[in-house]
Amino acid sequence: MKLALRVSLLALVCMALAGCDRPAVDKAATPPPPPPAAPAAHALQVLATTDLRDIEPLQQMVLKATGVNLQFRFGGTMESTEAVLNGQSGADLAWFANAKYLLSDAQGQSRVKLQEKIMLSPIALGLSESTARELGWDRPDRAAKVTWKDIAAAAKAGKLSYALSNPATSNQGFMALLGVVASASQKADGLVAADVDRSAIAAFLKGYRLPGDNSTYLSEKFIERQGVDVNAFINYESWLLGLNQSGKLREKLVLVYPHEGVSTADYPLLLLNDARRDDYLKVVAYLKGETAQTWLARQTLRRPVVPEVAEKVADILPRDAMRIELPFSPDRALADGLIDAYLNEFRRPIASTFVLDTSGSMERDGRQQQLIQALDYIAGVDRSLTGRIARLTNRERLWMQPFSDNPYDLQRFEIPAGTASARGVQVLEDSAAKQKALAQVRAFAAGLNMRGGTALFDAVLKSLKNMADEKQKNPGYQYSVVAFTDGESNKGRSFDEFKRDYDQLPEDARSIPVFMVLFGDANERQLRELVKVTGGRLFDARKTPLYSVFKDIRAYQ
Amino acid sequence: MNKTARLLVTLALLGGFGGALWFSLRGHPAQQAAAETVAATELSGLIAVDVEDFFKNPRVVQVLAAHRLPVQVTRIGSRDMAARVLPGATPDFFFPSGVVAATQVTEAGRKAGIPTASYSPFHTPLVIASWEPIAKILVDNGIARPLQPQVYGVDMDKLTQLMLARKRWKDLKHSAAYDVSRSVLVSTTDVRRSNSAAMFLALASNAVNGETVSDRDTARRTALRLAELFKRQGYQENYVNGNFEDYVSQGIGKTPLAWIYENQIVGHALAKGGIGGGMVLLYPQPTITNKLVFVATSERAKTLGALLSNDAELQGIALQHGFRIADAERFAKAVQPTGLAVETRLTQVVDPPSFELMAEMIDVVTKEMGQ
Numbered sequence: 001m002k003l004a005l006r007v008s009l010l011a012l013v014c015m016a017l018a019g020c021d022r023p024a025v026d027k028a029a030t031p032p033p034p035p036p037a038a039p040a041a042h043a044l045q046v047l048a049t050t051d052l053r054d055i056e057p058l059q060q061m062v063l064k065a066t067g068v069n070l071q072f073r074f075g076g077t078m079e080s081t082e083a084v085l086n087g088q089s090g091a092d093l094a095w096f097a098n099a100k101y102l103l104s105d106a107q108g109q110s111r112v113k114l115q116e117k118i119m120l121s122p123i124a125l126g127l128s129e130s131t132a133r134e135l136g137w138d139r140p141d142r143a144a145k146v147t148w149k150d151i152a153a154a155a156k157a158g159k160l161s162y163a164l165s166n167p168a169t170s171n172q173g174f175m176a177l178l179g180v181v182a183s184a185s186q187k188a189d190g191l192v193a194a195d196v197d198r199s200a201i202a203a204f205l206k207g208y209r210l211p212g213d214n215s216t217y218l219s220e221k222f223i224e225r226q227g228v229d230v231n232a233f234i235n236y237e238s239w240l241l242g243l244n245q246s247g248k249l250r251e252k253l254v255l256v257y258p259h260e261g262v263s264t265a266d267y268p269l270l271l272l273n274d275a276r277r278d279d280y281l282k283v284v285a286y287l288k289g290e291t292a293q294t295w296l297a298r299q300t301l302r303r304p305v306v307p308e309v310a311e312k313v314a315d316i317l318p319r320d321a322m323r324i325e326l327p328f329s330p331d332r333a334l335a336d337g338l339i340d341a342y343l344n345e346f347r348r349p350i351a352s353t354f355v356l357d358t359s360g361s362m363e364r365d366g367r368q369q370q371l372i373q374a375l376d377y378i379a380g381v382d383r384s385l386t387g388r389i390a391r392l393t394n395r396e397r398l399w400m401q402p403f404s405d406n407p408y409d410l411q412r413f414e415i416p417a418g419t420a421s422a423r424g425v426q427v428l429e430d431s432a433a434k435q436k437a438l439a440q441v442r443a444f445a446a447g448l449n450m451r452g453g454t455a456l457f458d459a460v461l462k463s464l465k466n467m468a469d470e471k472q473k474n475p476g477y478q479y480s481v482v483a484f485t486d487g488e489s490n491k492g493r494s495f496d497e498f499k500r501d502y503d504q505l506p507e508d509a510r511s512i513p514v515f516m517v518l519f520g521d522a523n524e525r526q527l528r529e530l531v532k533v534t535g536g537r538l539f540d541a542r543k544t545p546l547y548s549v550f551k552d553i554r555a556y557q
Numbered sequence: 558m559n560k561t562a563r564l565l566v567t568l569a570l571l572g573g574f575g576g577a578l579w580f581s582l583r584g585h586p587a588q589q590a591a592a593e594t595v596a597a598t599e600l601s602g603l604i605a606v607d608v609e610d611f612f613k614n615p616r617v618v619q620v621l622a623a624h625r626l627p628v629q630v631t632r633i634g635s636r637d638m639a640a641r642v643l644p645g646a647t648p649d650f651f652f653p654s655g656v657v658a659a660t661q662v663t664e665a666g667r668k669a670g671i672p673t674a675s676y677s678p679f680h681t682p683l684v685i686a687s688w689e690p691i692a693k694i695l696v697d698n699g700i701a702r703p704l705q706p707q708v709y710g711v712d713m714d715k716l717t718q719l720m721l722a723r724k725r726w727k728d729l730k731h732s733a734a735y736d737v738s739r740s741v742l743v744s745t746t747d748v749r750r751s752n753s754a755a756m757f758l759a760l761a762s763n764a765v766n767g768e769t770v771s772d773r774d775t776a777r778r779t780a781l782r783l784a785e786l787f788k789r790q791g792y793q794e795n796y797v798n799g800n801f802e803d804y805v806s807q808g809i810g811k812t813p814l815a816w817i818y819e820n821q822i823v824g825h826a827l828a829k830g831g832i833g834g835g836m837v838l839l840y841p842q843p844t845i846t847n848k849l850v851f852v853a854t855s856e857r858a859k860t861l862g863a864l865l866s867n868d869a870e871l872q873g874i875a876l877q878h879g880f881r882i883a884d885a886e887r888f889a890k891a892v893q894p895t896g897l898a899v900e901t902r903l904t905q906v907v908d909p910p911s912f913e914l915m916a917e918m919i920d921v922v923t924k925e926m927g928q
Contacts, residue, residue: 100792109750114632115796120806188725188740189789260737264807277631305806307833324737325811327791 043071044279047083047091049171050074050214051236052267054300061292066282076169076213076555077101082385084111084272092273093280097121097236097265098171104330114271116284119296120303122264122323123172123179125151125162126240126253131231135159138254144321148176148183148261152200155207162232163210163222167347168339168389169555170213175263176234177338179326180204183261191329193337194424201346207232208348211478213555215239217537223248224535229511236265238301241317245301260324267302337425343388344418344428349395350557351470351477353463355456357485357519359404362450367486367520372445374547378554379441381430390551392438394418397477399466400444403459404452405491410466413441455492456485460514460530461501468509479512480536480557482550485527486520495526499533510534515553517541597622599629600858603641605654605752606632606798607818608849611878620870626861634796635752639665642854647671650858652851655752659850660912666854676851676862678872679880681820682903683756683847685711685743685839686801688809690734692837697731701839707898711839716743717764720786726813735813740789744803745816747795748787749923752847757816758783758918759909760845770910773917780918784925801825805833814839818847819899824879826895838898843905849880 048055052074059070073091075083081102083089094102099115102108125146132138135154137146154160167173182191184200209230212218222233222243227250233240237255244252269287271280286292293304297313304310310317329335354375362368378390392398398413416433430438460483467479493501502510513536516527520542531538537556541549604612609632611617621627633641635658638651642665651662659675666673692709695701700719701711720741727736748754762770762779770776787793794800804815805825819838826832851866853859865871872882876891889901909915 103795104792109795115799117799117802117806186738188723188738189742189791190785191791260739262810264811266803266807305802307805308829310806323810324739325807327739330792 043069044093044276044283045091046070046072046093046095047080047089048072048074048095049077049080049097050216051097051170051172051239051265052095053214053216054242055296057299058287058292058295061295062283062286065286065291066279068279068283070283076166077171077174078169078385078389081108084108084270087111089272092271092276093283094270094272095267096171096270097267098175098263098328099268099270100328100330101335102270104328105332111272112270113274113277114280115268116288117266117268117305118284118287119267119293119300119305120264121236121238121267121301122257122262123175123234124237124240124262125256125258126233126235126243127160127256128226128231128251129254130251131160132254132256137256140321143254143256145259146256147259148179148204149200151256151258152180152184152204155205156203158206160207160232161209161230162207162234163212163218163225163230164208164234165215165218166211166213166389166555167342171265172215172235174335174339175326177201177204177342178329179258179261179263181334181338182326183258189327191327191334192331192424193334193426196334196338196341196423196425198341198346198420198423198425201342205342205346205348211556213552217556219243221535226250236302237318241301255318257321257323258326261326262323263326263328264323266305333426336427340388340427341425344394345420347393348476348478349397350393350480351397351467351474352480352482352557353399353401353410353467355459355463355481355483355485356400356402356448357404357454357456357487358402358408358448358450358452359454359487360451361454361487361520365520368448368450370519370546371448371484373545374550375445376442377547378550379438379445381438383427386551390547390554392441394434397470398441399463401459401463401466402448403455404450406455407459407462410463411444413437413444453491454485454487454489456483456489457495457498457530458492459483460534461493461498464502464505464509464512464514464534467512468506471508471512478557481512481514481534482517482553482557483514484517484519484541484546485522488521488523488526495529498530502533513537513556515539515556517546517549517553519546597625597627599627600650600855600861601648602628602630602650602652602858603633603638603648604630604652605635605658605849606796607654607820608652608878610824611875611880614874614878616874617871620868620874621861621864624860624864626857626864628861634750636661636750638662642666642669642671644669644671647854649855650851650853650861652849653752654849655756655847656850656909657755657912657915658752659852662852666852671854674853674859674862676853676866677848678851678862678865679875679882680846680848681818681823681880682844682906683753683760683841684817684819684822684844685841686804686815686817686822687813687837687839689835689837691809691813692839694726694729694732694735695839698729704840704900705898707837708900709837709839710842710900713760713764713841713843716841717761717783717786721765721782723789735809741814742786742790743814743816744790744800744812745787745793746800747793748919749926750795753800753816753818754787754793755915755919756845756847756909758787758922759915760841760843760907761786762910762918763843763845763907769908770914770918773914776910776914776917777921780921781925783918784922787922788926809835819881820879822879823892823895823897823899824877826892826897827877827879831895832897838900840900840903843907844903845909846903846906 137143165173167177181196184197185195293306293309296302297304392415395417396415400411402408415437463481471479514534515536516531516538518540539549612630635653639661653659663673700715701709704710724741725738745754745757761783801817801821804812851862853862881888
C-alpha cells in the first residue's frame with residue numbers, strides 16, 4: 001500500500017509542521033487557519049462529491065421525514081477521498097459517486113464504519129446525434145458493440161471531441177481512462193500498471209477538448225460549445241439524460257454504454273463518525289425507501305438500487321441491453337501511475353498565463369505571503385493525491401504577468417518533458433531539469449514587489465493576446481489565463497473599454513477561458529462580469545486559502 | 558487484611574445474602590418490582606449484519622421482552638469482535654456471522670479469563686446466486702446440472718478448475734447469451750474481512766485438495782494456489798450485503814455468479830414476496846454450511862442463547878429471515894409461497910478446515926492480495 005504509506009507520511013510531516021491540509025512550504029507565511037464554520041446543532045455534516053449537487057433538495061425531505069438535518073459540503077472525488085483517508089474531512093458522513101478508491105485501502109476501510117449504496121448511474125458516452133450517425137453508432141445493434149477502444153480510435157481519427165471531467169481529480173475521468181486501458185489490454189481480469197497500452201491512452205486523449213472539474217460547469221460549457229468544438233460528453237448517464245431533457249442542447253445526445261466497459265457509480269453513503277450511527281441509519285432507511293428512491297429517479301435520473309422502485313420508473317430510464325461492468329482494479333500502482341502519466345505525459349500540456357496583482361494593497365494582511373505560498377505550492381513537491389494535481393506538470397508552459405499601474409513584462413517558464421517508459425505506467429521522480437524549473441518559479445514568486453495601482457483589465461487583455469499568439473504557433477497545448485486580484489481595477493482600461501477591445505480579438509483568443517480569482521477587497525460584481533465576457537469561471541479566495549483555490553483551478557486547466 | 562477487617566467483610570456479605578433471602582421470602586411488592594427491573598436490564602450484544610434484521614424484528618423484541626431478556630445490539634464486522642473481548646467491558650454476547658469469528662471470540666475470552674458458552678441456533682448453506690442464461694451455459698459445459706426448475710447443482714471441483722484455468726465466458730461452448738471476455742469467476746466479498754468469502758476459500762480448498770485440508774503445508778500450498786480467485790476479481794465489496802445487493806440491483810452484467818449465504822436470497826424473497834426474473838440458485842456440490850454462532854459471556858446471555866435455539870416462535874421468525882433451523886420441513890414450508898426454489902435436502906456437506914488452518918489460509922491469501 002504505497003499510497004497509504006505516502007499519505008500517512010504526509011500526515012506526519014504535516015503534523016510536525018502544525019496545521020495540516022495546507023502545503024508544507026513556508027511555515028512563517030502560513031496564515032492562521034480560518035475558524036471552522038460552527039455546525040448547526042445536531043446537523044449531520046455530509047462530505048459529498050460535486051456531481052451530487054443536484055440532490056440538495058433532499059436535505060428538506062430528509063429533515064421532514066426523519067428530523068435529521070443534513071448539511072452538505074461538496075468536493076472532488078480525489079480531494080474528498082484524501083480528506084477521509086487522512087481523517088481530516090470533519091464530516092460525519094461521506095457520500096461519493098464511487099468509494100472504491102477509499103475502500104481498497106486498509107486505512108480508508110478503517111475510517112468507514114458503515115456503508116450503504118443508495119442509487120446507480122453508469123458512465124456513458126453521449127454523442128451529438130449527427131456525430132452518432134456519422135460513426136454509425138446511432139444504430140442500437142452497432143452501439144451495443146462499441147468498446148472504449150473504438151472510442152479511442154474515433155478520437156484519434158478526429159471524429160470525436162469530447163467534454164470530460166479531469167481524470168486526475170474525478171471518478172468519471174479516471175474510470176474513462178481505465179476503460180480505455182482495460183479495453184486495449186485484452187486482459188480478462190487483474191489489470192496492473194504494466195498492462196497499460198500507452199498508445200491507446202494517447203489516442204483517446206486526442207479527442208479531449210473540454211476539461212473541467214465539475215459536471216455543472218462542464219454542462220454549461222458543453223451547451224455553449226456543442227457543435228463548435230465538441231460533439232460528445234462523457235459523464236454519468238444521469239447528467240447526460242438531464243441535458244437531453246433540458247431543451248438547451250443544439251442536438252440531443254445518443255447514449256453509448258461501452259461494451260464490457262461500463263463503470264457504474266453506486267453512490268455509497270458512508271458513516272465516518274460512529275457517534276452519529278443512529279442518525280445515519282435513519283437517513284439510510286429513508287433514502288432507500290420508496291419516496292426518496294422515486295424522487296431520485298424522477299428528479300435526478302439516477303437508477304434506484306431498490307428493484308421494485310426501478311420497475312416503477314422504468315419509463316424514464318433507458319431500457320438496458322446487458323451492461324457488462326468494468327471491474328475496478330484496486331491496484332494503487334496502476335491508479336497512481338495512470339494519473340501521473342496522464343498529467344505529465346499524455347494529457348494535452350497546459351499553457352497558461354498567470355496574471356498577478358502586485359499593487360501596493362498586496363502588502364496588507366499577509367496577502368503577499370499567501371500569493372507566494374500559492375505559487376510555491378504549484379511549483380512545490382507535494383505528491384499527495386491533491387498535491388499532484390496542483391503541481392506544474394511536465395511539458396507545461398507558464399507565463400507570469402505581474403501588474404500594478406501597468407502590466408509588466410511577461411516572464412516565461414517551461415517544465416521539461418520527462419522520459420517515458422516503454423511499457424506500462426509508473427509514478428516518475430522529478431528530473432533534475434524539472435526541479436530546476438520549479439525552483440525558478442519559486443524564486444520568481446519570492447522576488448515580487450508590491451506597489452502601485454491595479455490595471456487589471458490591461459493585464460488580462462495583454463495575457464489573452466499572448467496566449468492567442470502562442471496558440472497560433474503551438475496549437476497542441478491547452479490554453480488558459482488565470483487572473484488574480486485583491487482590489488478594484490483603477491488604472492488603465494475601464495471594463496467597458498476592455499469589453500470593446502475584447503470583442504475585437506480573434507475567435508482563437510476569445511475561446512481561451514479566464515479563471516478569475518477573487519481575493520482581498522476585489523470587486524466581485526466586476527469580476528463576475530469579466531468572466532461572463534471571457535468565459536471561464538470565478539473562484540473565491542476570500543474565505544478559502546489562496547493555494548487551495550489555485551489547486552482547484554488546476555483541475556480546469 | 559487483618560482479622561477485624563475480614564470479620565467485617567464476612568458480616569457484610571452475610572448481611573447482604575441474609576437481606577436478599579429475607580426480601581425474597583417476604584415477597585415485598587416494591588422489592589419484587591425492583592427485581593424485575595434488574596432482570597429487564599438490556600443485554601448488550603455485538604452482532605453481525607446477518608442477524609441485525611432478526612433482532613430488529615418487532616416480534617423478536619416482543620418475545621425477548623416477555624422473557625425479560627431485552628437486548629441492545631450494535632452491528633460491527635465479525636472479524637472485529639474478538640478485539641472487543643475486554644475485561645470489564647465485554648458485552649453480554651457476540652453474534653458473529655460464522656464459526657471462524659466465533660472461535661476467535663471464544664479464544665480471546667479464554668485468554669482474558671472470560672468464560673464463554675456457544676450456541677448455534679440457526680444455519681444457512683452457501684450458494685451461488687446466478688441467472689438462467691449463465692446456468693444454461695454451465696450446464697452445456699458439463700459444470701452444472703438442473704436439480705429442479707431454477708435450481709442447479711454445480712460441480713465445485715470442475716468450476717474451480719475452470720476458474721483456475723482462466724477461462725473466459727466466451728471461451729465456453731454455447732456461450733452466445735453471455736459472450737463476454739471477462740473471466741469466469743465467482744464474485745465474493747473481501748476475504749480479509751468477510752466470513753462468507755472465507756467459506757468460499759474453505760470449499761474451494763476442499764475441491765482442489767480432494768478432501769478437507771488438515772495440515773499446515775497443504776493449507777499454505779492450497780491457499781497460494783487459490784489466492785488468484787480472489788485477487789483476479791479486482792475490487793471486492795467489503796461488507797456482507799455488498800455482493801448480494803450488487804447481484805439484485807445491478808444484475809448479470811456486474812455479477813454473473815455471486816457467492817452468498819442462502820439466507821440472504823431467501824430472506825429477500827420472503828420480504829419482497831418473490832424474486833426478480835431470471836434469478837436462479839446454484840448449489841455447490843459438495844457444499845458448505847455456515848453456522849451462526851451465538852457466544853454468551855454472561856449468565857443471562859446463556860439463557861438467551863438457549864432461548865434462541867429452542868423457542869418455537871423465535872425459530873419461526875428466524876425462518877422468516879431466511880435461515881434454516883433444525884426442522885427442514887418447516888424451512889421448506891416457509892419458503893414455498895415465495896416461488897423461490899431451494900434445495901431443501903443438502904446431501905454432500907463438507908466441513909471447513911480447522912480454525913487455525915483457516916486463519917493460516919486467509920493469511921496467505923491476504924499476503925498475495927497485497928502484492
